[in-house]
Amino acid sequence: MSLQTELLVSLDKKVSEIVDRHEKITNKRLWMPTELIFGREINTSIPPEITAMLVLNLLTEDGLPYFTSLLTEHLGESSALRDWTRRWTAEEDRHGTAIKRYLHVSLQPEQVIAVERLQFQYLRAGFNPDWGRDPLKLIAYVVLQEYATQVSHHRIAERAKNHCKVLAQMLWQIGAEERQHHQVYLAFFKHLLQCEPDACLVAFLSVLKSFAMPGEEISEFAEFSRLQATAGVFGPRQFARIVSAVCDTLGLATLTDLNASGREAQEKIMKLVKVIERAAQRPLHQGPFSFSFLQEPFSLNEQK
Numbered sequence: 001m002s003l004q005t006e007l008l009v010s011l012d013k014k015v016s017e018i019v020d021r022h023e024k025i026t027n028k029r030l031w032m033p034t035e036l037i038f039g040r041e042i043n044t045s046i047p048p049e050i051t052a053m054l055v056l057n058l059l060t061e062d063g064l065p066y067f068t069s070l071l072t073e074h075l076g077e078s079s080a081l082r083d084w085t086r087r088w089t090a091e092e093d094r095h096g097t098a099i100k101r102y103l104h105v106s107l108q109p110e111q112v113i114a115v116e117r118l119q120f121q122y123l124r125a126g127f128n129p130d131w132g133r134d135p136l137k138l139i140a141y142v143v144l145q146e147y148a149t150q151v152s153h154h155r156i157a158e159r160a161k162n163h164c165k166v167l168a169q170m171l172w173q174i175g176a177e178e179r180q181h182h183q184v185y186l187a188f189f190k191h192l193l194q195c196e197p198d199a200c201l202v203a204f205l206s207v208l209k210s211f212a213m214p215g216e217e218i219s220e221f222a223e224f225s226r227l228q229a230t231a232g233v234f235g236p237r238q239f240a241r242i243v244s245a246v247c248d249t250l251g252l253a254t255l256t257d258l259n260a261s262g263r264e265a266q267e268k269i270m271k272l273v274k275v276i277e278r279a280a281q282r283p284l285h286q287g288p289f290s291f292s293f294l295q296e297p298f299s300l301n302e303q304k
């Protein structure tokens with residue numbers, strides 16, 4: 001058993017407490033995907049940019065089998081974390097199902113087929129981040145990724161609210177749960193940081209250096225990313241804010257009693273945060289945008 005895996009196992013009790021707290025919150029309103037759509041009035045002509053952004057978020061949700069397998073592979077013997085993996089999987093599965101149901105109702109069959117081709121391509125390529133077998137890196141990544149997913153769902157909801165209330169409500173519900181997931185992983189990481197600050201800083205630095213949302217393997221990923229960034233849904237600006245908020249919440253800049261590797265990682269993280277903030281100021285490439293599942297290229301309307 002690696003040192004990090006031993007560390008996770010030793011945190012079993014803490015993990016159980018965090019997960020119990022999470023379940024109490026989410027069980028209060030444990031929605032099911034069909035409830036969010038069935039019998040409700042759905043606008044079948046939402047703007048193309050909303051459809052396209054929704055498709056990217058669906059693909060991100062579809063990455064779940066890879067996350068589940070990575071988690072079980074990385075988290076080894078810890079029974080509380082394995083239990084959490086099952087709860088998390090069950091919750092996440094509803095997100096992709098809800099978005100899929102919505103797209104099935106709002107798109108033409110040939111468009112749905114084009115989306116299904118992308119799903120196939122995405123799942124076939126898999127998700128292979130360069131984390132070795134380091135559970136600390138995995139948890140650090142998911143802290144950032146869940147936050148990014150929440151921001152993305154909520155900002156699409158904001159754009160969708162004037163076109164389809166059902167869609168906006170659905171994305172608010174999903175985003176709220178992503179927020180809860182972020183809180184769970186943040187709580188895990190906080191406890192790990194208390195036990196092994198140096199190893200956690202090294203892991204966080206490594207994830208920050210190469211952070212990418214799942215999905216970069218698909219052929220239209222660059223176009224999806226350009227669209228979400230230009231629309232202010234998720235891009236370098238939102239990422240910079242997320243990174244800075246997570247570093248502040250974890251107090252990474254002010255950690256003391258570190259060894260040489262911890263101090264070095266801490267300094268590099270702080271420098272990298274500045275680089276990410278500067279990169280976020282670069283101008284974004286505007287449209288038009290073009291996707292295989294939409295008949296025509298489109299430009300963004302003014303709403304941000």
Ligand SMILES: [Fe+2]
Nearest residue numbers: 061092095178
């Ligand atoms: Fe999700």
Ligand SMILES: [Fe+2]
Nearest residue numbers: 146177178181
């Ligand atoms: Fe999530």
